Amino acid sequence: MRRGLRTSRRPAAAGGLDVVLATIASDSHTWNLIFLELLLREWGHRVVNLGPCVPDALLRGECQARRPDLVVISTVNGHGADEGARLARTLRAAPGLGTVPLVIGGKLGTGQEDPLVSARNLVDAGFSAVFGHDNGGMARFRRFVDRVGAGARC
Numbered sequence: 001m002r003r004g005l006r007t008s009r010r011p012a013a014a015g016g017l018d019v020v021l022a023t024i025a026s027d028s029h030t031w032n033l034i035f036l037e038l039l040l041r042e043w044g045h046r047v048v049n050l051g052p053c054v055p056d057a058l059l060r061g062e063c064q065a066r067r068p069d070l071v072v073i074s075t076v077n078g079h080g081a082d083e084g085a086r087l088a089r090t091l092r093a094a095p096g097l098g099t100v101p102l103v104i105g106g107k108l109g110t111g112q113e114d115p116l117v118s119a120r121n122l123v124d125a126g127f128s129a130v131f132g133h134d135n136g137g138m139a140r141f142r143r144f145v146d147r148v149g150a151g152a153r154c
């Protein structure tokens with residue numbers, strides 16, 4: 001699920017995007033982050049991986065200091081649907097982070113929730129796009145990242 005992609009301030013530098021990669025505060029899983037870091041680097045982007053269990057305030061501060069082109073949240077512990085919404089509201093309320101492309105993906109719930117409702121809530125909270133644990137997720141993510149890289153407004 002995706003809402004209007006608001007790429008903001010500058011087209012991506014020729015050498016790729018500056019990406020901040022993080023997870024939600026409760027999530028201690030690490031290999032999802034390593035996987036995404038390597039994947040984004042392979043696609044030609046620069047990645048700052050903040051590691052597991054990232055407090056909301058730490059991520060907000062890092063994003064305000066670094067002004068990334070893209071913020072990627074990866075979470076698999078099942079709390080992403082709720083905690084992710086809180087995180088998005090925190091980031092969107094922060095000066096300078098109102099329009100940065102912000103996505104979340106992984107295993108976002110525990111399987112009890114309706115994934116479409118969860119995705120809608122996450123978009124309403126401020127995510128630019130949500131990538132659930134489905135077969136096409138990575139391909140959609142690639143297209144999204146490419147669009148940000150192209151400075152698209154869609």
Ligand code: B12
Nearest residue numbers: 027028029030031032074076077078105106107110131141
């Ligand atoms: C290893 C592991 C752990 C280790 C983590 C060690 C570490 N340092 O990383 C330990 C033992 C600590 C652990 C703990 C827990 N875990 Co665990 N863990 C796993 C396990 C077995 C493998 C995860 C892994 O490393 N995968 C490899 C990476 C590369 O794959 P991935 O995480 O799936 O990520 C892929 C996709 O999700 C996707 N993706 C991820 N993020 C994003 C983001 C975007 C933008 C996109 C496009 C795609 C994407 O791309 C990745 C590559 O394909 C999984 C089960 C499984 N087989 O997946 C359970 C699993 C993730 N854990 C689970 C749970 C419940 C827990 C605990 C709550 C258990 C407990 N009761 O304590 C705790 C939570 C701890 C916490 N605070 O977060 C559940 C989550 C259930 C859910 N979401 O519904 C799982 C799925 C097991 C299960 N089937 O129940 N866990």
